[in-house]
Amino acid sequence: MTPDSTITENLALRWKQQRVNVLPGVTARGLASLLDGFDRGMLKTTALAWDEMIERDETLSVCVPKYIDQVSSQPWDVLIGEEVPDELQAEAERHQAALKHFYSNLGYEDALDRNFESDIEMVIRRTIQARFYRYSAQRIIWQPSAEGMTAIIRYCNLALFDNTTGKLQWAGVEGTTPGQAITDPENWLIAASDRCLMKALSICYIFKRLPLQDALNFCQRFGIPAVHGETQAQPGSKEWDRFVDALKSFANDLTIATTLGDKFNILDNKASNGEQVFGWIIESMKRAMVTIALGSDLKTMSRENGAGASLQGDDGDLMTAAGCRFVSGTFNRQLDKRIIADQFGVGVKPLAFFKLIPPQNQDVKMEMEVDDHVTSLGVKLSVEDVAERFNRTHDESQVVTPPAKPATPPAVPASPLATAANEAAATLQRLENSERDTFASATLRDARPLIEALLPLNAAQGADATRNALHALAANAEDLEARVIDQDASTQALEVIVATEFLRALAGES
Incomplete structure (x- = not known):
């Protein structure tokens, strides 16, 4: 299991010399061509564009790594299968030990950046990346030793591959199409997913970038209001020229000079609020990016619908759990089987397996x-x-048998008086617990008008919306106060609690 690993050697220098940034030339029409080319198997340009989008976009650079972090930060273990019979338990434990040694000593490096080294967590990160790119490819450099087999996993960017034949092939730095067939699959860790989230994310990226560029141009053009100046000076005179120069000191492009009266008029551009024109598109695309990548909205983007936050959080946990299953399945099929075959013989079925522990709901x-x-x-x-x-x-x-408990002496029957006292105390305790819950519910019911009045303020986004919500709250303050005071559910519940304490005092309790 020690292959010739020269296929991924000495790539970094040639990659740095030939690499170009394809993102500036990607338009809406260009993206459609990239996605079509990706589906036809020409992966390089699309993979490079996706890399740059994740690196440079302020939303993608947060939500994509966040999902990968959620999966890769989960604990892992090597477990013995439930179906293993008792007579194979000893063999299963040896399988477990071999796999634990392999994964605990696993190394990681990047074929295009040899400065970077890590361990199994980075291998998991690169594997789960297939959920975004559909594929992830890593070269396995096997490292046998007296203690057992382990390896260095060398990550290879998807831009180094070609898929025009329906099977990943090595295209190299030059991007040869069709590429070189992989003849030693046992030396590769290839993750393939039924999901390709970067397709939808890249569309959102374009739909966000276009209005964002338009908004910047709009602000540059209309950020300074137009100035209309009127003067009694005649056009072409020195007074006229001085007046025009004064206008230009206010705004170089949007100035108008006319006769009749010496005065300046600031022309209010009703369309100067670029946020109303472009902001909703940009905000919608940001939300779409986060939802696609994480399966849920970010907390800071969900203020207007706090009731749905927990449901969205559950969706995020489901996506994280799906990612854990994806990594576990990939490792089970491509690493567990190879390690057991190397250590215990070809054809031996693994009795233990790697598991990336999903979130526990x-x-x-x-x-x-x-x-x-x-x-x-x-x-x-x-x-x-x-x-x-x-x-x-x-x-x-390691199982420790707990010491036997000493025999319990036979209970002495309680006197009728003591039994009655205990029953009375238990009844009062139940009554107290019930009335405490009733008081809490009644207080919440009394405060309901205040809670409902504060909801618009909590949901407000932006200075204008917050100001309007505060004005509405202030205008209804007196009516709100009267409605809260008129509620008496908590008062009635408190009276019952006082009665309960009175009964407790009659029973002789403190």
């Missing part, structure tokens, strides 16, 4: 309470099942 406390309850009813839980469900590794050699 279940209520862990509730799960534990349910386990305790069913155990108390005599249900025996599988230790391996519990360990995998909570993403833990079970090592039988």
Whole structure:
């Protein structure tokens, strides 16, 4: 498993000399050609354009790495499969140890930037990148040792490949089409996804960039209002020339000079609010970018709909979990099998597997309470099942048998008086808990008019919207105060609580 790795050697110098930035020439029509070319298998120019978009756009440079961070920052482990029979447990543990050694000592480097080195987290980042580019290719430089097999994973930019035959081929720095067929697939980690998010993101990028450029031109042209000056001087006279020079000191391009009266008029350009003309398009494209990349909106962009934030967050967790499954599946098929075959023989089925742990959405406390309850009813839980469900590794050699509990002496029957006192105390406690919850709900109900009045202020975006919301709130302040005061649900709930405390005092409790 030690291949000739010269195919990815000495690329950096030639890449730096021949690389060009294709992004400035990408227009709406040009992007359509790039996407069509990508689908036909000519990957280089499109991949380079996508690289630059992510690097330079203020929205893509945040949301794309954010999703990749969410996936790559998840913990990983090597687990033994549930279906492994007892007689193969020892063999499964050896498989587990071999895979843990491989992944724990995995190295990373970039074929086009040999200054950069990392570990398995960067390998995961490059693998999940296929969710955006459809493909990700990394060269495996195997490194056998007495302790076991490990490797250096060398990332190769997608622009180095060609897909015109329906199979990734090595196109090199020159971008040869068709490229050189990959004849040693066992030495490559190729991730292929059914998603290609950069197609939609690049369309949003163009639709955002065009109005943004127009907005800049608009501001440059109309940012300074036009000036109309009137003078009694005659055109061509010295007084006229001095007056025109004075006008130009206000605005070089948008000046008008006429006779009749010495005065300046500032001409208000009703279309000078570029935000109204272009801002909504730019903002819509930003939101679309974030939603496509993350599966949810950024918190700072969701103020107007706080009720939907948790649902969107759940969507983001689903995308992160999908990314974890994608990485795990790619490693299981292309790395786990090769390591086990090398260490234990060709054709040996892996009894352990790499798993990138997805976000845990279940209520862990509730799960534990349910386990305790069913155990108390005599249900025996599988230790391996519990360990995998909570993403833990079970090592039988480290299991410590808890000491036996001392025998509990027989309980002494309580006197009727003590029993009655305990029942009374329990009843009062339940009543207290119930009335506390009732008081909290009643207080929220009394404050409902205030909460509803504050919603427009919370949803306001921009100075004008905030100012209008504050004015509306101030105008209705007296009516709002009267409505809150008129509510008496919390007062009634408080009276019940006082009555409860009175009963408690009669019962002799402090």
